Amino acid sequence: MDIEPLRAFEDNYIWLITRDDTDACAVVDPGDEEPVISVLEKRDLRLTSILVTHKHYDHTGGIDALKKRYPGVEVFGPGNESISQISRSVEDHQQISLPGMNLDFEVLSIPGHTEGHVAYLGNGVLFCGDTLFAGGCGRVFTGTFEQMSASLDRIRKLPPETQLYCAHEYTQANVGFGLWVEPQSEVLKQRQQSVEAAVEQAIPTVPSSLQQELDTNPFLRVEQQNVISAAEQWAGRPLNNNAEVFTALRRWKDRDYD
Template sequence: MREIFAIPAFHDNYIWVIRKGMSAAVVDPGDAGPVKEAITRLGLTLTAILTTHHHADHVGGVDELLASWPVPVYGPAAESINVVDHPVTHGDRVRLPDVDVDFVVLDVGGHTLGHIAYSGQGALFCGDTLFAGGCGRIFEGTASQMWNSLTRLATLPGDTQVYCAHEYTAANLRFALAVEPANAALQQRAQAVDQLRAAGLPTVPSTIAVELETNPFLRVKSPEVIAAAVGYSGGELLGDAEVFSALRDWKNVF
């Protein structure tokens, strides 16, 4: 049976491990140390590395891992990542038989221009595009590009497990409550997340269905979200992308 678990790294990163039997693939290993420790402690063999974008906290550990396990490294063809030897783009398939996964690559640019996600078999590895209760900052792309990327992810089946790369949920939900304070599902989620964090437990993965109910960046058609965005921006907002852009600007200074 396939298993997915997180390795905490740095202050709030998650490096995801996809394991079947004694084989493992890792997603966005920004730090080699905790990955090597987990792989060695569990007696696993690393068989593949997946990367979503070029930021150092997602690829910084790849070279060191390759020194111990010379495995294929998948990553975005549109970004310059020298450790990637299997560049992939939107619509490509990544088949990893050792861990029994078959992913479709999705273009989810915005956080970085060439950011990709891996989707398949009920799982989504989305790096820094979609977060639990939020979304990534727009460093290289445009608000319109990021909105299109989130829209693409929002069409995935509701039970899709969302494996994002950071533990930002509590802070994201504080912002979400400022945007949509009357959302009962959001109120309940915030309470549950606070309890998990108080116990030192992760708040991810989430699901697409939960995000559609509680994540303001996926709820730009909600009258309450629109009103909050207009209130922040101080002017008329024409269309979903403009509402999203106002929310992202607000979150940047929240």
């Protein structure tokens, strides 16, 4: 299995999944059809599946045109969000198989950014949409802070070697906020340097490994004493559990950093 980024809009990634033993392929979160069609035409690939993580337009805007162009393409997505183009509604723990590709993924329900957000886990990778970003996490829009905290706790427990494919290139800004939370972290300072170098050369900073996130992403480090202390200092009160620490970190970033 190969996974490549197709850039869309300002900073979105549409992930293209291919295999060298078939012309069938899949894309994740096609907010725009143009980058997808252009690479599929060039390489004579046939789109058999679309994986959708959540309802936002920058993840779904290309689906109608892709369905028209590739009739029969299956569109997998969460059944409890309003995404009219879904042909295969998915739910938590469901196993899905990508048509013509002999690749299986498990659906993880990870609400918070939206009420029905899902991720796709399998073959050593996680497509996590706008829930977990490299160095950060998505905003809480139509889900709740408690949901988002539980979803991040769930991702935290996956195998640390899991490769995380999120949907935006936000890493540089995220790492900057991480250094607000943990200004002494040497490993975070190193990450900042390597991210800056990559961005300068227009090299994607995604995917990252879960281990790297566990070491440097404040939103996955809500059980670390120094992260708890920083969040408590910002909140001005004691924080008693992961959800409270997460909520303080997220509000801190929303209000003071972004």
